[in-house]
Structure formats: structure tokens, C-alpha cells
Amino acid sequence: MDRRQQKTRAAILQACIDLLKEKDFRHITVGDIARRANINRGTFYLHFTDKYDMLDSFENEMAEKIERVLVDNIPKEPDPRLFIESRYHTIVQIFECYQENKELLHFLLKCSYSSFQAKLRNKLKRVAVEHLFPQLEKLKVGMPLSADLFVIVFTSVSLSLAEYAYQSQTPLNVEQAAKFLFNVFLQGPAKTLGLLQDGQT
Amino acid sequence: MDRRQQKTRAAILQACIDLLKEKDFRHITVGDIARRANINRGTFYLHFTDKYDMLDSFENEMAEKIERVLVDNIPKEPDPRLFIESRYHTIVQIFECYQENKELLHFLLKCSYSSFQAKLRNKLKRVAVEHLFPQLEKLKVGMPLSADLFVIVFTSVSLSLAEYAYQSQTPLNVEQAAKFLFNVFLQGPAKTLGLLQDGQT
DNA sequence: CAATTTAATGAACACCGTGTTCATTTTCTT
DNA sequence: AAGAAAATGAACACGGTGTTCATTAAATTG
Numbered sequence: 001m002d003r004r005q006q007k008t009r010a011a012i013l014q015a016c017i018d019l020l021k022e023k024d025f026r027h028i029t030v031g032d033i034a035r036r037a038n039i040n041r042g043t044f045y046l047h048f049t050d051k052y053d054m055l056d057s058f059e060n061e062m063a064e065k066i067e068r069v070l071v072d073n074i075p076k077e078p079d080p081r082l083f084i085e086s087r088y089h090t091i092v093q094i095f096e097c098y099q100e101n102k103e104l105l106h107f108l109l110k111c112s113y114s115s116f117q118a119k120l121r122n123k124l125k126r127v128a129v130e131h132l133f134p135q136l137e138k139l140k141v142g143m144p145l146s147a148d149l150f151v152i153v154f155t156s157v158s159l160s161l162a163e164y165a166y167q168s169q170t171p172l173n174v175e176q177a178a179k180f181l182f183n184v185f186l187q188g189p190a191k192t193l194g195l196l197q198d199g200q201t
Numbered sequence: 202m203d204r205r206q207q208k209t210r211a212a213i214l215q216a217c218i219d220l221l222k223e224k225d226f227r228h229i230t231v232g233d234i235a236r237r238a239n240i241n242r243g244t245f246y247l248h249f250t251d252k253y254d255m256l257d258s259f260e261n262e263m264a265e266k267i268e269r270v271l272v273d274n275i276p277k278e279p280d281p282r283l284f285i286e287s288r289y290h291t292i293v294q295i296f297e298c299y300q301e302n303k304e305l306l307h308f309l310l311k312c313s314y315s316s317f318q319a320k321l322r323n324k325l326k327r328v329a330v331e332h333l334f335p336q337l338e339k340l341k342v343g344m345p346l347s348a349d350l351f352v353i354v355f356t357s358v359s360l361s362l363a364e365y366a367y368q369s370q371t372p373l374n375v376e377q378a379a380k381f382l383f384n385v386f387l388q389g390p391a392k393t394l395g396l397l398q399d400g401q402t
Numbered sequence: 403c404a405a406t407t408t409a410a411t412g413a414a415c416a417c418c419g420t421g422t423t424c425a426t427t428t429t430c431t432t
Numbered sequence: 433a434a435g436a437a438a439a440t441g442a443a444c445a446c447g448g449t450g451t452t453c454a455t456t457a458a459a460t461t462g
Contacts, residue, residue: 002429046439050421085387099366123265135399149363157290189351231450243411
């Protein structure tokens, strides 16, 4: 890849990262990006067909980095008994990958605005902390606030169940779904999926 | 609220739901919506300032419905011992709420495109099923495919940890994050957060 | 029912960002 | 040093945006 191309691509990315601190992705124009990156607007179109194509390209770049970590860590012969435990080192490497590309990652997460889930999380978190599980607020796990993990898992999993039912054009079995969600919460995804032998933790 | 306003609002929503089956939200114009809803384009602007304001409004509508289920189920005095178990009936009602508004919900989830997470999920799912945990593919839980739940929890939680570290301007403690993620998977969020007394399931 | 308020209509308007073009200049590669 | 490839700057038509205003239609109120 031509050195010039690398430079402009990098300049475009950096410009986006900067601009996103000022305004929403949807309000950022190609003109904005070009100005900030100090390139000609026409040059942008030599690299991408539009700003969504650009985003797509950067998303793939990041996703491939993460994928590579996984691929480079594929064991010779998978050990079904040990299951997840055997992948501890891989997970650590993925978090390192996140850390090394944190600016890019943050940019991508901000761009792909899942505004509905964000709204829902806020509302649920508020009710949960104030009225349902007040103890959530005080817990410190050294990681995101407990209440956040709580609503993240709740919304992600429950909405996925709903969407899955919608896609497969079957009415959602609410009792079954509720039990499933409970199991995920109380026993963990691994056990819920039957991936652990009894007694294994 | 004026009956006419209700009608046009409903017509706009339905038009959006229909249109989204044909093209991406970002390619839908106000003109498209007005044409499909059989209203004047100017009328649209009497209701919303732009199409993102419209989306915001519908998102709030749905989020408030879900919130209301929770609020209406707030127990007189929360029982910290029973914790989540005591909320089974509430969860069922939330799933019923999803079901009753499935079209709206599907629309909202499609609009708020979290394209990066989607890409990542696909890649991870592929590697996981093909090389790491082949048993995932065969499991049927009556719910979304196991592999999906697997990557949903993985990406949601791990990326949240990364983003939390970014927001709080502290470097991500990768070992700690990995252990945390493991616990969520193997023991469940409830136990990970210390919300369960020993022996309680 | 009549009077009044309020919403919807249709047409027109300027504005802005888009994506493309082309000749020219700059900067890599070999 | 010569040729290839990328970046530049200016110009262009196009389409969607958001606003306006006078007019018509339909609701609410007394």
C-alpha cells in the first residue's frame, strides 16, 4: 500500500476520532472529515464511497484484529472437557487487543449508536437500583458498576430472545424465556447451555 | 391529543415499519415516509423536527412501556434475600410486553444499528463453532442458538468492560477483566456480583 | 349545531451536503 | 531520472432538508 494512502487513511481515522468528541456521527459530514484531516474532500472519495463505507472499513479492521487473536490461539485439538477454562489466555489477549486499540474501539462503539438499548438500560438501571435491588449500588467489583452489568446482561439477552422469536416467526414463549433468562443470571451461560459437566466450575 | 395527530403518528410509525423491510434506516428519507404514510411531507415536520427525532420519540415510547411494567411491579418492601427469584412474574410480564409490541420493537432494534458488534459477533461465532466449541452448534435450548447466546454475552460484557475503562480513563486491567468475564460465564452474573448467599440458586 | 381552534395540505423556496468530473500538481516506486 | 499513482482544487448537477404561507379539512368547545 502506497505510503500516501496509509497517511491519508490514518489522517481520516484520526479526524473522525477527534470529531466524534464534538458531535454525533450522523452530523459529521465528509467535508468536516476532510477539513480536519487536512485533505481534499475529493481525496476522501478515492478511499471510500461514503462515510458509512468508511465506518464499515474501520469496523472490519478492528473486528479482524480481534478475530486474529482468536484464530492464532486455536488449539491443536479442542478439549471439550475443559471447555472455557482452557481459553483463559486467549481472553486475556483479547482484552489486551481492546486496550491497544482503545481509541479506535471507542470510536466504533460510539458510532454504532444503539440508542434504544441505551435508553432502556438507563431506565431499568434506575428502577433496579432505587426500588428493586438497592444493594446493587453499593457493590464494587472493581469493574463496571454492578448495576451496569446487571442491565447489560438483562437487555442484551432478553431482547435477543425477543428478536430471535420474531425472526423465526414464532410467538415468544414468555414462560420459557423468563426461565431461560433466570438461568443465565443465576447459573451462568455456560451451565445454562449445558456446557459444563456437573460439579465443574 | 387530537385524534388527527394520533392517526398521523400511527401512520408514520407504520410507514417506517414497512419501509424498514425494504431499506436501511439511513436510506429512508422523510419524503419516503410521508409518501408511504399518505401524508404531506410538511405534516411530518409538525410532529418531529427530523427523522432522528422521530426515532427518539418512538424509542422513548417503547422504553416507557417496559419501564411501566417494572414500576407497576415494585414490591412494597424489597426482599434482599430472595433477590431475583422474587421478580419472576415481572420478567414474564416484560416478555409479554415485548411480544405485544414486537413490530415496534423489531423496528427499533433494526434502526439502532450496532454494526460493529454485529460484525464481531459473526466472526466470533464462526471461530467458536468451527474451532473452539464445536458442541455449541448442536445444542438446542429451545431458544436462540447456543452459539448466539454465547457471543452475545461475550461481546456485550467484554466490550462494556473495555468501554468502562476508557470512560474512567484508567488502563484496562486485563487479568482482572478476564477473570470477571469468566465468572460471569461460569457462575452467572448474580453470583459474580455477590448477590447470592452461598448455596442459594 | 355553530363557532372556534387546531391540524393537515400543497406549493414554493433557499440551503447544504453529496458524489462525480477533469486538468493539474505532487509524491511515491523502480 | 522516468513513469506510475495519488492528491489537489475547482466546478457541476442532483437530491433531500427544513421552513414559509395561504388555504382547506377536521377536531373540540360551548
